[in-house]
Amino acid sequence: AKEPVRVLVTGAAGQIGYALVPMIARGVMLGSDQPIILHMLDIEPATEALNGVKMELVDAAFPLLMDVVATTDAMVACKGVNIAVMVGGFPRKEGMERKDVMSKNVSIYKAQASALEKQAAPDCKVLVVANPANTNALILKEFAPSIPEKNITCLTRLDHNRALGQLSERLKIHVGQVKNVIIWGNHSSTQYPDVNHATVTPTNSEEKPVRSVVADDNWLNTEFITTVQQRGAAIIKARKLSSALSAASAACDHIRDWLHVIKDNGQLFRVRLKIDDFSREKMDATAKELVEEKTLAYSCLN
Numbered sequence: 001a002k003e004p005v006r007v008l009v010t011g012a013a014g015q016i017g018y019a020l021v022p023m024i025a026r027g028v029m030l031g032s033d034q035p036i037i038l039h040m041l042d043i044e045p046a047t048e049a050l051n052g053v054k055m056e057l058v059d060a061a062f063p064l065l066m067d068v069v070a071t072t073d074a075m076v077a078c079k080g081v082n083i084a085v086m087v088g089g090f091p092r093k094e095g096m097e098r099k100d101v102m103s104k105n106v107s108i109y110k111a112q113a114s115a116l117e118k119q120a121a122p123d124c125k126v127l128v129v130a131n132p133a134n135t136n137a138l139i140l141k142e143f144a145p146s147i148p149e150k151n152i153t154c155l156t157r158l159d160h161n162r163a164l165g166q167l168s169e170r171l172k173i174h175v176g177q178v179k180n181v182i183i184w185g186n187h188s189s190t191q192y193p194d195v196n197h198a199t200v201t202p203t204n205s206e207e208k209p210v211r212s213v214v215a216d217d218n219w220l221n222t223e224f225i226t227t228v229q230q231r232g233a234a235i236i237k238a239r240k241l242s243s244a245l246s247a248a249s250a251a252c253d254h255i256r257d258w259l260h261v262i263k264d265n266g267q268l269f270r271v272r273l274k275i276d277d278f279s280r281e282k283m284d285a286t287a288k289e290l291v292e293e294k295t296l297a298y299s300c301l302n
């Protein structure tokens with residue numbers, strides 16, 4: 001039998017946590033033959049809720065779940081973890097300044113980076129989900145210098161999956177028939193979903209560029225992009241809560257595909273792509289926002 005893998009989920013008493021931990025315990029993230037030890041971290045006020053989640057995990061009697069560590073102590077939570085999914089964070093509340101939210105998250109990610117730095121397994125892989133995801137990942141990298149930089153990532157897979165979903169709805173084909181969509185930039189409304197390199201393989205036909213199959217550049221360059229950019233807001237409007245099951249599922253996709261690539265090729269690889277003016281402009285805009293976020297985050301460190 002395989003050795004158990006220790007998977008940390010922070011913010012485990014929250015919405016995404018509630019959708020994510022059963023997926024991990026069922027083998028959706030690491031495969032149906034991989035035993036798991038789940039580490040769940042949340043903050044003191046969520047202690048009871050966190051214990052409730054632990055009770056449900058016990059009640060679900062997952063065959064792969066070897067043990068559950070539920071704690072409000074980051075040092076305990078991070079001990080020996082091989083994979084860390086960072087979902088916990090401080091949400092923006094009505095009337096709060098951007099700087100105040102940033103400042104809260106910078107201090108959370110600084111502290112949790114130190115805990116990972118001291119406690120995590122060597123070669124621990126980190127996925128930051130909590131917003132501002134890209135910038136939280138940057139802070140984590142800064143304060144966990146012994147974790148290889150390439151092991152620290154943030155979640156854009158949800159945006160990617162949303163783009164696949166929109167194309168598949170439009171073309172009335174299955175999502176599995178669409179590939180090579182790219183999301184550039186920040187996980188925010190400036191992100192740029194790029195279909196210029198994407199292809200579809202219609203049933204009983206060969207692979208074709210998405211642009212030629214959709215045959216509506218106007219839709220691809222406007223409505224498609226804004227729908228993907230604003231999908232998170234649309235979910236909040238409909239559900240009165242932000243996306244959780246799709247975020248949890250995307251986190252599993254992210255880790256599963258990442259580990260698979262690493263196993264096959266030793267490391268992530270680079271590809272060379274031609275970028276047109278339309279894309280360049282959209283990429284520059286989201287890059288500018290990331291730089292502003294970075295500046296704001298660093299100003300919170302002092």
Ligand code: NAI
Binds near residue numbers: 046091129130132243
């Ligand atoms: P939630 O508010 O339901 O859960 C967050 C949990 O984190 C709460 O249980 C809270 O007590 C906990 N928490 C707060 N500070 C913590 C700390 N210092 N250490 C450990 N836990 C802490 O929120 P939800 O809906 O689960 O979303 C979580 C985060 O994921 C949010 O920041 C949200 O914006 C982000 N998100 C990111 C997506 C992406 O695609 N990157 C998609 C959807 C949500």
